[in-house]
């Protein structure tokens with residue numbers, strides 16, 4: 001098996017870098033001039049990839065234009081990975097591993113493949129592919145850096161994944177008109193000078209009349225809105241960041257203070273709710289969270 005690895009530091013939190021790795025622009029820029037076609041696993045999931053999505057592209061090195069199809073297996077704040085489902089290699093796996101802090105993130109990109117036709121095939125594949133892959137990975141890290149560093153400057157909206165007895169608390173909006181009837185997680189904008197933890201606690205009190213204790217984070221961040229600028233990088237907008245939290249009381253009784261309805265949902269019901277588009281991108285991470293409880 002052949003491996004090519006490339007690393008880079010990015011001045012943005014690990015959850016934000018995870019979001020940038022999922023952006024369709026990252027795949028498209030990384031693959032350079034080759035035509036990229038997306039197959040979406042879920043409707044309404046916008047510009048971030050979700051597990052199950054497929055990318056079809058052509059390998060561009062001179063004299064070797066072959067079609068490849070990769071399927072995304074994982075997309076969270078620790079790793080993004082995809083595997084070959086169709087193409088001329090016996091096996092191909094792409095992984096982006098993330099490690100870091102609230103400020104800086106180390107991205108380690110790796111591609112592992114097994115070529116057909118024994119030693120000869122290995123030699124040809126390595127000679128042709130290695131240089132192209134290194135260039136592709138460097139481009140990819142550059143795109144991720146530009147997106148993540150811009151998103152890291154955005155105002156944060158916290159969302160809260162409150163889990164109790166294996167179920168997640170979702171709430172249905174009744175305003176504004178374009179969001180009415182759709183489901184989201186408790187939360188809202190972090191106020192100036194407020195910590196994200198404090199915002200989680202305040203919003204849950206305001207919206208649900210419920211005391212919660214934040215316990216960690218889940219999923220990647222998700223950009224909300226933002227206009228594309230001349231440089232092709234979006235500007236403005238906000239960043240949704242999910243926290244996990246537990247009710248402070250053993251028998252929580254949340255009330256829909258500002259919302260139309262509340263519902264405790266289990267893992268099998270998650271995908272069926274009509275989530276806001278940003279939240280739909282986090283359903284796979286919320287499902288994993290529920291399976292862990």
Ligand SMILES: Nc1nc2c([nH]c(=O)n2[C@H]2C[C@H](O)[C@@H](COP(=O)(O)OP(=O)(O)OP(=O)(O)O)O2)c(=O)[nH]1
Pocket residue numbers: 157158159184185186187188189224240276277278279
């Ligand atoms: N609270 C919350 N907002 C979300 C989620 N997903 C999502 O796209 N958003 C968007 C909707 C809004 O544009 C923005 C947050 O606004 P908001 O109305 O909930 O909170 P806010 O504190 O800014 O406003 P408000 O409570 O004073 O009305 O983030 C989510 O899961 N929870």
